[in-house]
Every structure is written in C-alpha cells, then in structure tokens.
Amino acid sequence: MIAHFGDSRFGRWARSRLQPAPRIIGSAFGALLWVASSTALHGQTVSDAVPAIPADDPGTGTQDTIEIADLTRQSDREIAAGLADIFAQIDGLSDVDVSVRSGVVTLTGSVAGQADREQAAQIAGRIAGVVTVENAIERTFEVDTNLSAATGALRDDARSLVRSLPLLGVALLVALLVGGAGYLLAGQKWFWNRVAPNPFLAELLAGAIRFMAIIAALIIALQILDAVTLLGLVLGSAGIIGIALGFAVRDTVDNYVSSLMLSLRQPFRANDHVLIDDLEGRVIRLTSRATVLMTLDGNHLRIPNATVFKANILNYTRNPQRRFDFDLGVDSADDPLGAIAVGLAAIRSLAFVLEQPRSFAVIHTVGESSIVLRFFAWVDQRATDFLKGRSLAIQAAKRALEEAGYELPEPIYRIRVDDRSKLLHPNDKKRDGAPRSARASAVEGDHAEPERAVENLVSEERGATRERDLLDTDRPIE
Template identity: 50%
Template sequence: MVLIHDLRLLLAHGWRALLCALVLACAAPAFAVLPEAALGGEEPAEAEAEGEVAAEIAQTSDEGEDTRIRQRIEAIYSVLPAFENVEVEVSEGVVSLVGTLPDAEAIDRAEEIAANIAGVVTVDNGIERDLSVAQNLSILSEATELAQKALAALPLLAVAVAVALAIGALGYFIAGLGFIWNRIAPNAFLAELIRGAIRLVFVVVAIVVALDLLGAGALLGAVLGGAGLIGLAVGFAMRDTAENYVASIMLSLRQPFRPNDHVLIDDLEGRVIRLTSRATVLMTLEGNHLRIPNAQVFKAVILNYTRNPQRRFDFELGVDADDDPRAAMKVGTDALAALSFVLADPAPAARITQVGDSNIVIFFIGWIDQREADWFKSRSLAIAAVKEALEDEGFALPEPIYRLRFDGRTDPLPIGRTGTLSEAQPKKSASAARTVAEDVQPESEISELVEAERRGDGDQANDLLDESRPVE
C-alpha cells in the first residue's frame, strides 16, 4: 500500500517538472536575441566609443609613429632658419618643444606647425622668447636686406620715374598751347581752367603708370582711395568756395553786366568794377567798395540801369479836392514837356491815383536820356517845375487837415491874441522864383573813379568781364 502511494506522488509531481522543462526550452531562443543591455551588459554606443579609443591608442602606441612625427617636425624646422634652435621630443603622440625664439609670433607659429602634423595628439610648447640683444637686433639685417632689394630695383625705379616725367611733360606741353585753349574757351578764366584740368589728368596718369611698372597696384588703390576720401572731406569743408567758383564760371559765360554799369543786385546798388573768380566788386554811389559773393550774384535779381539809356522818373503831387484834377494833369504834363531834359517820346503823362479827404493825388511820369541827364537831378527839377506851374495856375497844394474838438466840461483854454496880425506879404510869383539854372548833367564822379581804378589795377587777368562778348 505504501508503494502504491509513492507512485501516485511521483506521477503528480512529474508532469509539473515536465511542464517547466518545456517552458524553459521555448524561452531560450528569445533570450538569445535580447540585447546585452537587457541582460545587464554595456550599451552599444559606449562599446563603440571604447572601440575607437582603443583603436586610436593602438595606432599612436606604434613604436615607429613617434619617431616619424619627430623627424617630420624637425625636417620642417630645418627648412625655416628661425626654428633651428628648437628641440623636438615625441612620446605617445605628445610633442614637446624646447628652445628659444626671438618673438611671440615665431613661438606660436612653431606650435601651429607641430599641431598640424598627422598623428599628433597635443603639443607641449616650452619654447621661450630670446631676450638677448644680439638676437633682437635682427631688424638691422632685415633693413640691410631691404636696402639691397631697393638697390636692385633702382633700374626699374629709374625707368618708372622717366616714364612718369615724360607723360607729365607731355601734359604740360599740351596745356601750354595757349592759342588753342584761348580760342576754344570764351574767356581767359575758362582757358586757364582747361589748362589746369589737362595738367591734372596727365599727372594722375603718370603716377598710375609709374606705380604699375613698379608692381605697386595695392599701393595705387590705397592712394586713390585716400585721395577720394580727402577730396570728399575737403569738398564738404569748402562747399561755399566751390559754389562761388562754379557761379563765377556761369557768370563769365552769361556776362550779365559790363564794367562801370550801374546795377542793383537785390538791394545792393553801385557801379561794377570787376568780376573775379570769387566775387563781384562794386563801387557804391557813396564811393565805397562792395564785394558780393558770386554765388549770391548768380541767384540774385539784377537790375541794370545802364543797359537802356532811357529811364523813367515819377512823383506824386496833390491838389485841393475842390480843384479840377484834369486841368491839374494838363498843367503838370505841359510843365514837364517844357523841360529841355524831358524826352518828347515817350511823352510825359499823369494819372490820378488817390482821392483823399482833402486832396486829389496825381502821379506824374517823365522820361530822360541817362547819357545826357542825371536821373536824380532831373526828377528833382521836374517836381519843382510842376509844383510851380500848378501854383501859378491857382491850384492849391493842401496839406492834411486835422480837426480838434475841445470838451465843454473843461475850463476854457487861455487862448487869446497877444498881438495884431501883420499884413500878409505879397507872395512872389513862381516864375520870378526860378533863378536856379537847370543843371542836369550826369554825375560822373563815381564813373571816373571806377575807370581810374580799372586802369591802375594790374589784376586785369582775373577780370572775367569780356566786353567783346554779348551781354545776356
């Protein structure tokens, strides 16, 4: 019975053991395909990095690699004379540099050369700067070398200078052909401007050719660039001067007036002495010199009194409001026509311009020839003649009438007669009062001063006024 019970227990536990064995057999292929990380091993990236480091270490650890690196660096240093005193040691790809060099730039260059060699892991730069006097006086040798190069380049330099001088001389010769430029240019000022431009162009061409022969193209670009910047700065600084200069050229072409012309430029009046490259010089009617910048003259309104010999004068006179203004106009124009200096063509005229409280204002007009009569004198005598003619014909020339009113609430003013009125003296007739001769000859003092100054001034070459050219 005991035996039978044991068999039953064995069978009951046996099928369970068999089931566990089957499960383990099926799970074995799955464990085989799992990554090592799932099984507690290292990651693939770390394993790959360790493999590369191991390969690199294996490469640099080559016994012949250090020797090759050292020989390569020494061979390069031997070609460069400045690095002859540098010692090189290589261990496991680490380069150690020992020695002295004259400056920090050479030390950095030595390290850069060593670092660029294949197989070098790092560079231990132990090079120190040589502060000895003998080593740092190498600049003298460099200066000597430069002097030797300059001496060797003297023939080429002589050729470049000769070519530049030849080009410049040709430009000055062409500019010196004055008869050509004086014929082409409208005046001497523009002719000289053309000659100066020709000389400048040839000088610039000469410099460019000389520098090109010497192989100094970079220097040429720097010079031209600097000249452009300087020219721009000078242009801004001398803007007003340049404006006057350009205006002088335009005025010399336009010729708006002649010497000794009586002109009014804006509100500045006088007679023209000369037109220079910067200003117009006038002599005022008071005999003073007046210099006006040409830029202002070019933009100004110019009134030339001398251009037309006939000039009109005008004035106003008032007659009593009760008088006949048409009769007064007729008397006034007849008086003007009777004057010898007043032109008959255009004939004198009169117009009514205003009717006031106590008078009628009449505007009288007359014309003169400025070559024979002075404008100021003629106008003064004409006013006097018309006034006298109107008074002779019984026309009153009233003054403004003012009415005064006194307040009756105040005390009367102590106004009384302190004497007797004297009998009025008979008024002299207008014709009897005309005792002054009619002197209307043109004033010539200012004109003579201008002519004397132009004759005595030796700076006629700078005068841009040309009487042979037409006036604008």
Template identity: 50%
Template sequence: MSPKTNPTEFPAAAARWLRAGLFLLCFALSAPHALAQLPGPDEPTDPTPAIQTPPPQASDADIRTRITDIFAEIDSLRRVTVEVNHGVVTLGGDVSSSAADARAEELALRVNGVVTVENQIERRLAVEDSTGSLFGDSSSRLQKLYRALPLYGVSLAVFLVIALLGHLIASWRGFWRLILPNPFLVELVSGAFRIVALLVALVMAMNVLGATTLMGTILGGAGVIGLAIGFSVRDTLENYISSIMLSVRQPFRANEHVVIDDHEGKVIRLTSRSTILMTLDGNHLRIPNTIVFKSVILNYTRNPERRFEFDLGVDAADDPVAAMQLGLDRLKAMPFVLKDPEPEAFIQTVGDSNIVLRFMGWVNQTETNFAKGRGLAIAATKDALEEGGFTLPEPIYKLRFDSKIEDALKGGSTGSATVSTPSPPAAPPKKPVDTSEASDVAADNTIDEKVAAERASSKEPDLLDEESPVE
C-alpha cells in the same frame, strides 16, 4: 546529321555566363560611387598637403621630433619649445612677432597625427627684435636697389615724358582758346588737363615698376581724402563754381550800374572769388560770387532810358484832371525830359482832404543825371500847379480842449482889458539867386572815371570779357 551535344557542357557554360553577368552588375553599381569620389575639373585641390611622418603610425615622440626639426630650420621659430601628449601639441617659448606665432601654430597643425595645438607662445618685446627688420641687412637691400636701377630709370623716363607732354599741351593757350573762348575756362581746363597728365604719368610709371596694386591703394586713399576735403570746403567749391557760371554767362559788363542783393554800385571787375563794385559814394564793395549768382540783378546801364516818378497833392475841391494836364505841360516843356516815351500822370489816391497825383517822365541816363533831373521835375511841376491856382494841401490838426480850459478861455474873453500884438516887421525883398549850377542836369561821370582808373591800375585778373556774349 547534327552533332551531338554533351549534356555535361551546358551547365559549365551557363555558370561562366552567370559569373560574367554578376561581374558586370557589380561594376555598374560601384562605378558611380567611384566617379563621385574623383575631383572634378573645377574643384580646387588642397593647396597645403599634410606633412608626412614616418610610417606606419606616428608616435608622440616622432611628432615632437618632426615639429622640432622644422622649427630648427626657421630663424624666427628656433626658440619655440614643443611637447606632444596623445597627439596634442603644446607650443611654448617666445617669438619676436605675432606673425611668427601664427606661423608656428599653422606648421604644427599640418603635421600628420596632430589632434590639436595648445598655443602658449609668448611674444618678446625687446627693442632689437622689433627694429631688426628695419635696420637689418642693408647691404642686401643696396644690392637689390642697384640691380633695379635700370627699371627705375625706365619708369622715371616714362613719367617725365608723359608729364612733360601734358604740360606742353596745357600751356598751349592758342589751342585752348580755339575750344574755349572764355579765359577763365581756359585756365581751369588747362590746369585740370595738367593734373590728369600727371596722374596718367604716375600710373604708367607704377605699371612699369609692377606696383599697380600699391597705386590702386594710393588712389583709393586719395579718393577718400578728397571726398572729406570736398565736404569741408563745400562753400569754397560752391563759390568757385558760381565764378565759372558767371564768367560764362556774363550778366554784366565793367562800369555798368547794377543793384545786386540790395547793394548798388558800378562794376569794377569779376574775379574767381567775388564781384567788386564801386558804390555811388566811392567805396569798394566785394560780394561773394555765390550771392551774385543766386541774387536778382538789376542793371540800369543796359537800357539808357529810365523812368522817374513822384507824387503831388492838390486840394480835394480842385479839379484833379486840370492839375494833371498843367503838370504834364510843364514836364513836356523841360529839355531833359524825353518826348518819346511821353510823360504821364494819373490819380494815385483820394485822401480825406487832398487828392494825390502821380507824375512820371523819362530821361536818358547817359546824358542826364537821374537824381537831379527828377528833383528839378518835382520843383517845376509844383510851381506850375501853384501858378495855376491849385492849392497844395497842408497838414490839418484838430485840437480838443478840456472843459476847465474852455471855461477859463470864456471867462478871460469877458474882461475889458485888451491885449495888442505887435505886427511883424516887413520881410526884406529877396535877392535874385543864380540857379544855373543847381539846374544843370548833365550826367555825372565821377564814378565812371574812378572805375576806369581802378581797372587800369589794378593787376587783379578780370573774368569779364568784352568779346564774350552777354546773357
């Protein structure tokens, strides 16, 4: 038999369940809003909490008292006056620096109940206020310095050890010559390594002192200054880089006969700034390495065989081929003209009254003076053509006379008088001339001897290395 239910208990139970459901519904609706008001894990909190005043509500007098008491505890703000009216704080008086002015306004704004701040503080311009921090309590500074002496000693020791180690490695010439065979690059890289070692030593020492921020500022300023200096000495840096490239490439050796940018001479030495030549008339010539690096270099010494050429003209009625053969036979008979390559000749141009022939031959510059050899070849070829019956053309001028002058000449020719011109006296016979010195075509070593003496006597460093490969 089932128990009987009391009809009065069902409404009471339903009311309890209804109240519980309404409570859960209210909690579910209010929970997201409450959670949104809570700060998240990544949200920053207020680093400067407000300065509390006596509860429940701060009056103007309370605000003024609170701010005045705070300023009284700070030496730089003791002369600041405070007035409060309806939450508006008016600051007056004077301070010694702009930092103290900003600090007073910041502290006043942090007091609870302050609406705004009217800053009427004036800065004092007295000398003792501005220099007080500079010549302040020297005893406390000396005490701090004394306590920091061990740290300074460790920092100095770190700097000296790293700098000394870098200097020893940079001075190890044998090590650098194994890596860089060029002596100029050895000097450059070793010097750069020494500077890098000093910078590393300075950074490590500042790190020990905990002044890495100051070091970053110094390095940043040094970088800006270095950039400005780099722009101002751009030409000097370009010349220095050209010196490095020339010392590596070695386009010429000492005592070689070169032509650089229309400047001809023999190389004395290559320095870090310029290339020094001795001209063929015995003068010193310095050419900046920037110009040398960009110029076309003609080297006569690299190949001892050198070709000379000259032009001779014959009459238009003569046979040019026979004249060329006669000239070539004479060139081949000359002892200083090389047989291999053989001399050559060809017709250069055909003029109004002559035919221009070009003759070419080769000499060995190490044994023959080029200028003398060419001159003697011209003279010998000319004599051969004249002996062979060829006429070397002379300049022909065409004269045009006015009609009056022609009539006068015709009238004068009809006269009976004759004018006799005396015959010139016979030329005395030519005396024989000793041409042995003029016909000597041996190589002239005068400039070579001067260059050798200059290189031996000068103490200026030379970047030309006989052991380095030539470009």
C-alpha cells in the same frame, strides 16, 4: 568566451571607437556584443560571427594590420617631425618646440616678434591631421635677438632696394616724361585761350591737364614697379582726403564754381550801373574770386562771386531808357484831373523828358484832406542824369500847380466855421473851374546832364591797371 572577446584586438578596437562616440552608438554596439555572445553560447565561435583578422606573416616580418592607437601615435610623431623640419628651415622659428598628441599640436619656445609667433601657428594649422593648435610660444625681449632680427630685416630691405634701382630709374624716367608732356601741353596758353571762351576757363583747363598728367605719371610708375597694391592704397587715401577737404573748403569751391558760371553767362559789363541785392555801384571788374564795384560815392566794394551768382541783379545800364515817378498832393476839394493836366503839361515841356514812352499820371490815393497824384515820366540815361531829371520834373510840376491856383496840402489842421468861399487863401485868386495855363520853368539841358564822375573813375582805373578780368564783350550777356 565573452572575456576572451573583450581582450581580443577587435574588442580593444571597439572600446577605442566607442569611448568618444555618443551614447546611442554605445548602446547599439552593446546590443551587438550581446547578440555575438548569445551566438557563441549556442556553440558558435567568435571567428564565425566576426570576420577574421589576419595574423602576422612570419615570413616577411611585416605586420599586415596596425592598431588604431599605434596609428594615432605614429601620425602624431610624423606631424611633430614634419613641423620641426619646417620650423628649422625658417629664420626666427628654429627655437620653436612641437609636441603632438591625438592631433592636438602644442607649440612652445620663444621667438623674436609677434609676426613669427603667428606664422608658426598658421603653418601648424595647415598640416593634414591637425585638429587644433595650442600656441604657447612666448616672445623674447632680449636685446641682441630683437636687434639682430631688425638689423637683418633692414639689411634685406637695403639689398632689395639696391637690386631694384635700375627698375626704379626706369619708372622715374617714364613718370618724368609723362608729367613733362602734360605740363608742356598745359603751358600752351595760346591754344587754351583759343579753345576756352575766356581766360579763366582756359586756366582751369590747363590746371586740369597738369593734374591728370601727375596722376597718370604716378600710376604708370607704380605699375612698372609692380606696386599695384600701393597704388590702390594711395588712390583710396587720396579719395578720403579729397572728401574731407571738400567739406572743409566747400565755400571756396562754391565761390570757384560761381566764378566759372558768371564768366560763361555774364550778367553785366564793365562800368555798368548795377544793384546787387542792396549793394549799388558801377562794375570795375569780375575776377576769379569776387566782383569789384565802385559805389556811387567813390568807394571800392568787393562782393564774393558766390553771393553775386545767387543774388538779384538789377542792371540800370542795360536799357538806357528809365522811368521815374513822384507824388504830389492837392486839396481834396480841387479837381484832380485838372491838376493832372497841369502837371503833365509842365513835365512834358522839359527838354530831357522823352516823348515816347509818353508821360502819364494817376490818382494814387484819396485821403481825408488831400488827393495824392502820382506822375510818371521817362528819360534817356545816356543824356540825362536820372536823379537830376526827376528833381527838375518835381520842381516844374509843383510850380505849375501852385501858379494854376491848386493848393498843395500842408501838415496842418483847419476848423471851418463859415462858408468855404470866405476862407479862401489870401494869395489865391478865385477859380472859374478851368485850370490856368501852366508855365514851366525854362531848364537848360546842361542842368540835367548825366553825372559821370564815378563812370570816369572806373574807366581810369581799368585803363591804368590793365588787369585782365573775366568780363568779355564778345561773350553773351544775360
């Protein structure tokens, strides 16, 4: 009876199910078989323990139940037939052979390209009931096959291009209209010069309008052509290229931004006498790239605007009143306050020295053999040359001190062996403790007039070239 049970259809089904199952399931089913056999030995039939399986209906000629093995083979046949029909409808896959066993699809044959090989595997993997796909398709390298495929692709692309020519023309027309409108708006210089505070910023705004018009025209054209994916690729590539170019031209960008900031907040005017770090001269012009100076010896000096923007700028022209100072030494035995009075009287007697702010002097240092006095005085640079005025003031103070009997120190050493009264200078007259009246030298006003050679050269050059720059007297100055 057990042998009969094992040869029955249910027994064959059980073996087919247990063969791939885990051991524990096989053990459980073995125990079930043992119970069934024990029940049969006690007088019960298998049909009493297991539900009956209907037999074939002779009247209809159909089979009500199908063996699992038959069902698997039938599914494999259906999958193979379906894939063969699908491949027959696709160009390039007609030579692909399909075999299916237990849900495993094996693809063989040859195709013209790698894309066709991958497409066949993707189609087979999407069929219901397929466990896995073994792709054994080989790519053929026959010249006629590959050439015909490439020719066919080119032919299809040409047909698509011809069909899309009207739409392409519309997209091109719209792009030209948008771009042309942007360029027309950017070309209205009178408008941008009125809106922007200076010509440099006006040109910058006009350039930005042109760039935005080009981008807008490109976006609209690609949207009309339904090439949004291409648009994303173009914009992404443009972003990457922009970052790379930004790192490559960062110095140029820094200089450009510095030019913009200098044009908005101008630290100097044309022909101002400035000191930029250690570079001195008069300003000729401020361009979009550099600041052009004329040095005091008449040479042109171009300084990048990025350097000017970050530099320490000293403007001598901004305030016409300027103070000079100089040092004079007297003997350590002399009265320093009396020497100060004599020197200040000589300085204040000069016509170009301003009464306000008032001149003054201080004891700067006291050395072993001399007392150094420092004098301060103010001049108006519009009427007096700074260097000439300082030079004349030094001359006047020195002469006044010498005539008053004060001894200016010399780089010599003296050994005193007797009373100081016996070692007086031969040209000195005995002092009575009070300073003599200072006699300032008469100085004509034209001796200290400003040196205007460089200033005149700058004015002539600006008038001759008539080149517009970023210096604007209507803009605020820092």
